[in-house]
Amino acid sequence: MLKGINQWCYPEDTSLEDVFRYSKEAGFDAVELNLYKSGGIGLTLDTSAKEAETIGKLADRYGIQLRSLSTGLLWEAPLSSNDESTRERGRAIVKKQLELANIMGMDTVLVVPGIVDEKTSYLDCYQNSQSELRLLLEVAEQLDVHIGVENVWNKFLLSPLEMKRYIEELHSEYAGVYFDAGNVLQFGYPEQWIRILGKQIRKVHVKDFKRSVGNITGFVPLLAGDVNWKAVLTALHEIGYHDTVTAEIPAYSISPYHLAHDTSRHLDVIFNSLITTERA
Numbered sequence: 134m135l136k137g138i139n140q141w142c143y144p145e146d147t148s149l150e151d152v153f154r155y156s157k158e159a160g161f162d163a164v165e166l167n168l169y170k171s172g173g174i175g176l177t178l179d180t181s182a183k184e185a186e187t188i189g190k191l192a193d194r195y196g197i198q199l200r201s202l203s204t205g206l207l208w209e210a211p212l213s214s215n216d217e218s219t220r221e222r223g224r225a226i227v228k229k230q231l232e233l234a235n236i237m238g239m240d241t242v243l244v245v246p247g248i249v250d251e252k253t254s255y256l257d258c259y260q261n262s263q264s265e266l267r268l269l270l271e272v273a274e275q276l277d278v279h280i281g282v283e284n285v286w287n288k289f290l291l292s293p294l295e296m297k298r299y300i301e302e303l304h305s306e307y308a309g310v311y312f313d314a315g316n317v318l319q320f321g322y323p324e325q326w327i328r329i330l331g332k333q334i335r336k337v338h339v340k341d342f343k344r345s346v347g348n349i350t351g352f353v354p355l356l357a358g359d360v361n362w363k364a365v366l367t368a369l370h371e372i373g374y375h376d377t378v379t380a381e382i383p384a385y386s387i388s389p390y391h392l393a394h395d396t397s398r399h400l401d402v403i404f405n406s407l408i409t410t411e412r413a
Contacts, residue, residue: 134369134404135163135377135378136160136161136162136380137162137163137164137200137201137377137378137379137380138161138163138164138165138379138397139165139167139338139379139380139382140152140165140175141167141381141383141384142381142382142383142393142396143155143390149166149175149188149191152164153191153192153197155393156195156393157195159394160401161197161393162197162198162377163197163198163199163377163379164197164198164199165201165202165377165381166199166202166203167202167204168202168203168204168206168226168229169204169206176202176233178206180233182236185236185237186237189236198377199239200376201239201240201241201243201281201311201379202230202237202241202242203242203243204226204230204243206226207223207226207244208248210222210223211223211245211247211248211253211262212262212265212266213259213262213265213289214247214261215253220265223265224265224269227269228269228272230242231273231278231280235278240279240335241278241280241281241309241311241335241336242280242281243281243283244280244281245282245283245285245287246258246262246266246282246283247261248287248288249287249288249289250288255289259289259299263302263303266303267303270303270308273305274305274307279307279308279335280307280308281310281335281336282296282309282310283312283313283316284296284310284312284313284317285313285316286316286319286349291320292321293321293326293329296326296330297330297333309333309334310330311334311335311336311338312327312334312336312337313337313381314338314339314340314365315338315341315342315352315360315381316338316342318342318359318360319342319347322364323361323364323365323368324361324364324368325368327365327368327369327372328372330372331372332372334374335376336376336379337369337379339355339360339378340355340381340382341353341358341360342358342359343358343359344358344359352382354396354399355380355400355403356399356402356403362402362403365403378404380396380399
């Protein structure tokens with residue numbers, strides 16, 4: 134498996150060259166970039182093909198692979214909305230992700246499928262998001278880029294069986310899951326999700342979580358929470374997953390660049406199956 138780190142792990146004002154340099158120095162194989170609004174650092178809704186190619190060459194110069202593209206923009210323009218104009222904006226965001234991914238040689242884009250709230254019922258979220266994803270999968274197939282639906286705290290797709298069925302109903306080999314091990318822990322066990330989703334998993338995010346906190350402040354650095362990493366790694370091996378495992382952790386408030394080195398070492402512990410409940 135490849136060690137990856139998300140651009141979000143660094144302070145917002147960190148240049149892409151520094152992101153690539155710090156990641157390489159820390160021992161990472163890949164960096165996951167994000168799609169931002171106009172004015173953001175790196176890839177934005179206004180990024181041209183030529184600009185994307187230049188960023189790809191910069192990553193190559195540092196020996197960093199670019200294998201996936203995430204975004205937080207769909208929280209503001211969810212594909213599940215009952216408002217057509219909002220869904221249209223969401224489609225445009227994912228299309229931009231797909232286009233940039235194709236240009237830069239990435240094989241997967243992360244998509245938050247929808248949001249259940251007082252205005253959007255669970256059923257609306259299910260039906261609206263699937264309808265939009267079917268349209269987007271036509272683009273994905275043309276560009277040879279997979280759409281990875283993420284399990285995230287959106288009050289939606291709360292069990293692995295439901296997520297598996299949701300993906301199957303899209304009837305496309307380009308529809309899959311972007312699995313986040315830390316996001317599951319509040320209401321399940323990541324190793325169980327992995328075994329059920331199996332080959333549907335396109336990419337993996339990792340963060341840790343403390344159940345005793347029980348809210349968003351419970352997300353902590355790797356090895357500091359309650360995720361059973363040995364069980365997670367075992368399950369990933371069982372399903373034959375050998376792709377990128379990407380850390381997605383908030384930047385440190387003090388000496389934030391050290392997060393890359395700490396996280397790289399933590400991933401080494403996980404990859405080497407050194408976590409055990411027994412002491413020699």
